[in-house]
Amino acid sequence: MIIRRYLNVQILMSTLAVLVTLFVVIAGSRIIKYFYLATQGKLDVDLLMSLLMYQSPAFLEFILPLSFFIGVMLSMGRMYIDNEVTVLAATGFGPHQLLQGMFPVTAGMLVVSALMTLYVTPRSNYRAEELFAEQAARNTFEVLRPGIFQPLDNGQVLYVRSVSEDKKRLQDVFVYGAMQAGQRGSTELRASRGFLQNDPHTGARYLTLESGERDELLPGYKKLQRIRFDTYSLLLTEAPPKAVTMVKTLTGRQLLQHGNILNMAELYWRLSLVVLVPVVAILALSLSRVNPRQGRFLKLLPGVLLYLSYIVALLMVRQSFEKHHATLIAFVEVHLGYAALSLVLLFQRPLQLAWQHQQARFERR
Incomplete structure (x- = not known):
C-alpha cells in the first residue's frame, strides 16, 4: 500500500x-x-x-x-x-x-x-x-484605433484621426478600397465626420460619412473622377454573424x-x-x-x-x-x-x- x-x-x-x-x-x-x-x-x-x-x-x-x-x-x-x-x-x-x-x-x-x-x-x-x-457583431468603432490604418471585413482600409468617447462618431475619415467586382481601379473616400448605422430589417451595417469627397482612380486615365457629397453610406457587413x-x-x-x-x-x-x-x-x-x-x-x-x-x-x-x-x-x-x-x-x-x-x-x- x-x-x-x-x-x-x-x-x-x-x-x-x-x-x-x-x-x-x-x-x-x-x-x-x-x-x-x-x-x-x-x-x-x-x-x-x-x-x-x-x-x-x-x-x-x-x-x-x-x-x-x-x-x-x-x-x-x-x-x-x-x-x-x-x-x-x-x-x-x-x-x-x-x-x-x-x-x-x-x-x-x-x-x-x-x-x-x-x-x-x-x-x-x-x-x-x-x-x-x-x-x-459589435460596433466596428469599439475596436478602432485612431491614427492607424485598419482593414475592414469587406476588404477596404479605414483610417480616422480621432474617435468619440462613446465610439460612435469619427473625425477626419479616410477609406480606401478596390472597385466593385468586375471593375478595375480603386476608390478613395475622405470625410470630415462619420458614424455607424444598422439596418433593422436586414441586420446590415453601414458607415455613413458626412461632408466629404469620393475619388475614383481608373487605370489608363490621367484624371481622377471626384464627387463631392453631403452624405455617403458605405456597406460594412451584409448580415449579422451566424449562430x-x-x-x-x-x-x-x-x-x-x-x-x-x-x-x-x-x-x-x-x-x-x-x-x-x-x-x-x-x-x-x-x-x-x-x-x-x-x-x-x-x-x-x-x-x-x-x-x-x-x-x-x-x-x-x-x-x-x-x-x-x-x-x-x-x-x-x-x-x-x-x-x-x-x-x-x-x-x-x-x-x-x-x-x-x-x-x-x-x-x-
Whole structure:
C-alpha cells in the first residue's frame, strides 16, 4: 500500500509539472496571437483573458495524455536510476505489480480526460465562439484605433484621426478600397465626420460619412473622377454573424444525437483521446527502463516520437473516416496495435526468459 501510494504521488507530481510547463508555452503563444489581433483592431483587449480562459480546456484536453506519458517516463526513470525499481524487483514487485500500482493515477487521468473531451471542452469552445461572434457583431468603432490604418471585413482600409468617447462618431475619415467586382481601379473616400448605422430589417451595417469627397482612380486615365457629397453610406457587413454550430462546440451526447459522418468522426476522436491514457501509461512504463549510467532522459525523445506516431495514426484514421474510407474498426485497430506493442515492450524480459526456457527444453529432448 505504501509503495503504491509513493508510486502514484511521484507520477502525479511529475505529470502536473509537465502539464503546467506545456500549458504555459501553448497559452503564451496564443496570447501573442491575440495581442496581434488586438493591435490590428480585430479583437477587443478586454476579451483577451476571457478567451484564454474558455480555450484553456482545449489546450489541456490535448496535452493531458502527453503530460501523463512524459510524467510516467520521468518518475519511473528516476526510480530506475536510483535503483528503487531494482529493490522492488528483489521483493517480487515486478512489471505486473508496477502496472497495477499505477492504476489509481491512471484511472484518475482517464476520468479527467473523459470529462474534458466529452463535456467541458465543448462547452468552453461554445462560449469562446460566442465571444468571437459577439466581437464580430459589435460596433466596428469599439475596436478602432485612431491614427492607424485598419482593414475592414469587406476588404477596404479605414483610417480616422480621432474617435468619440462613446465610439460612435469619427473625425477626419479616410477609406480606401478596390472597385466593385468586375471593375478595375480603386476608390478613395475622405470625410470630415462619420458614424455607424444598422439596418433593422436586414441586420446590415453601414458607415455613413458626412461632408466629404469620393475619388475614383481608373487605370489608363490621367484624371481622377471626384464627387463631392453631403452624405455617403458605405456597406460594412451584409448580415449579422451566424449562430455557433461548429462540431467542436457539441458535447458527446449531442454528437451522438446528430450522428452524421463529421460528428461521428469527432466523437471517435474524442474517445480516442480517452483510450489514449491507459495505453500511453503502459507504453511509458515500458520505455522508462534505463540503466543508472544512462540517465532518465535517454529514452524520452524516442518515447515522444513514438507517442506522436500514435497521434498521427489516429488523425489519419479520422481523416479517412470523414472521407468514408474507414470505419470504427480502424480506430480500434490503432489502439490495439499500440497497446500490444506496449505490452510486448513491458514484458520483454519475461518473454525472453520464457522463450529461452522453451528452447532449452526443446534442445534437451
